[in-house]
Amino acid sequence: MTAEMARVVVTHSFAAPPERVFDAFLDQQIARRFLFATSTGQMITAQIDARVGGQFCFIERRPDMGDVRHVGEYLQIERPRRLVFTFGVPQFDPRMTTVTIEIRPSAAGCDLTLTNDGVLPDYAERNHQGWSRILAGLLAAYDGVHAGGWQKD
């Protein structure tokens, strides 16, 4: 599977220095307030073993689905520019995804790029076409035929 498959990329600019933003991801007290959090949940556990090969576990209590356990392992810790960890929610899906955080200094502070790879599972395709490309192609094909007819209920 090519790297571009099933990839979610989000960027954000911060008015804080790279070190501060980087440390927030590995600081239990700060990370529990945003990492793996959702707007309606309450984080009840945040365990971080911040070394390569170390594990983390975040448990969030959500009103609609109970306790949701997020687990993973740190693969690369290169303060303050790069952090890579695996991440999964075993109770929903045994597959793990990979999150890469890259931080670059900027005039105002820093720019962060978060990439979550493997958001959609790998079904061992032979022709290496990206899911996103497959989707885009199919959606475009349908859109052309059923212009505006199917996207809305």
Added chain:
Amino acid sequence: MGEYKGLDHTLIALADPTRRAILARLSSGEARITDIAVAFPISLNSVSKHLRILERADLVRRRRLGREHLMALNPRPLDAMAKWITQQRALWAWRLAELEHILNKESQ
């Protein structure tokens, strides 16, 4: 979870190039199974198998007209898949905005 199972069925259905080609064929309109089979160098039996997998994912719907089985495309599961990716992106964006909020508050 039901939501994920549906997504899995969609992904399994789309993982095969023949099934994607069948979907592309159906995107230009409803077709009889025999007409679909003619377009591919595989047996009618094997086309039927592919169609069943597409039906399980609800990407294709079957309608009987006399003795004919007419297959039509239902693109909604693709829409659901695209929406799911969009939701994932929105969730991460929200988390990073939260982090910014926390850091701003701390430096005050």
